[in-house]
Amino acid sequence: MSSTRSSKEILFEIIFESDTRSGKWFDLVLIVCIILSVAAVMLESMASIRQEFRTAFQWLEWLFTVLFTIEYVIRIYCVSNRMRYIFSFYGLVDLVSIAPTYLGLFLTDAHYLLVIRILRILRIFRILKLTRYISQAKLLTDALYRSQEKVTVFFFSIFSLAIIFGATMYIVEGAENGFTNIPKSVYWAIVTITTVGYGDISPQTGLGQVIASFIMITGYSIIAIPTGIFAAELSQVIKQDKLGRVCPGCKVAGHEAKANYCHDCGAKL
Numbered sequence: 001m002s003s004t005r006s007s008k009e010i011l012f013e014i015i016f017e018s019d020t021r022s023g024k025w026f027d028l029v030l031i032v033c034i035i036l037s038v039a040a041v042m043l044e045s046m047a048s049i050r051q052e053f054r055t056a057f058q059w060l061e062w063l064f065t066v067l068f069t070i071e072y073v074i075r076i077y078c079v080s081n082r083m084r085y086i087f088s089f090y091g092l093v094d095l096v097s098i099a100p101t102y103l104g105l106f107l108t109d110a111h112y113l114l115v116i117r118i119l120r121i122l123r124i125f126r127i128l129k130l131t132r133y134i135s136q137a138k139l140l141t142d143a144l145y146r147s148q149e150k151v152t153v154f155f156f157s158i159f160s161l162a163i164i165f166g167a168t169m170y171i172v173e174g175a176e177n178g179f180t181n182i183p184k185s186v187y188w189a190i191v192t193i194t195t196v197g198y199g200d201i202s203p204q205t206g207l208g209q210v211i212a213s214f215i216m217i218t219g220y221s222i223i224a225i226p227t228g229i230f231a232a233e234l235s236q237v238i239k240q241d242k243l244g245r246v247c248p249g250c251k252v253a254g255h256e257a258k259a260n261y262c263h264d265c266g267a268k269l
Contacts, residue, residue: 012078015071030071031130037064038127065101072098093128143234150229158193158222165189165215169208177204193219 017023037060044050044057072094079085086095166186173179178201179188188201192215203212261268 008078011074015075015078033064033067034127034129037061037068040064061101065098068094068098090129097129139234139237143230143237146237147229147233151226154226154229161218162186162189162193165193165211168211169203172211173203173205173208177208178202189215192216193222195219195223 013020014022014026040057040060050057075091075094076082076085085091163182163186166189167182169188170179170182170185173185175181179185184201191198192212195216203209
């Protein structure tokens with residue numbers, strides 16, 4: 001029993017503890033495998049290369065799939081709460097990174113060909129496995145989480161404006177100028193507000209062009225708002241990360257993220 005517990009602890013240290021020598025080597029090898037597997041999927045999408053190296057790509061895909069499967073099984077074996085890991089973000093990413101290859105074995109009928117192509121493209125999501133090895137990724141996710149309410153309100157406001165502008169242009173321009181219905185007019189308004197400007201639909205009347213000019217100016221005025229919101233939150237997150245956790249009692253900063261008590265006054269953090 002002790003040997004089993006010991007082996008689990010050793011494997012957990014190698015796989016989950018990136019600050020150890022063995023953990024760093026494991027992470028490095030895994031990162032290389034992820035990058036190579038994603039590169040193989042991208043190269044395989046090129047018809048000329050795929051035809052010439054079809055067998056090589058198949059062998060590489062199964063090699064990476066087997067390696068990632070072994071990693072996934074060992075991770076489940078090591079953790080104490082297995083269901084929590086399986087349904088966590090990284091657990092689902094690990095599963096998605098290996099599932100398409102296995103599912104492709106069972107979907108071989110002609111009418112499933114499109115599904116198989118979609119499943120094969122899903123292998124590109126292995127790149128998400130890299131996020132667990134980027135130490136600064138947590139700062140970005142924290143900033144996104146803290147700014148989600150402001151950004152949500154902003155996008156809701158923009159969508160409301162797009163509906164209003166789209167309905168207005170539908171009335172002003174009409175079907176004869178390409179604004180055949182309100183949804184299509186809203187699509188034009190969104191393209192215009194975001195300054196994309198595909199040019200597939202454009203106002204032809206004088207009033208419509210005046211309204212379009214106002215929408216363009218509005219788009220330039222508000223397009224930087226979500227960037228500013230996120231930048232402000234990211235600045236606060238970076239500042240807090242540098243200072244460390246602050247004690248609510250003595251207000252001393254510099255505590256580690258895992259600390260439970262203040263190192264100065266002993267108050268609970």
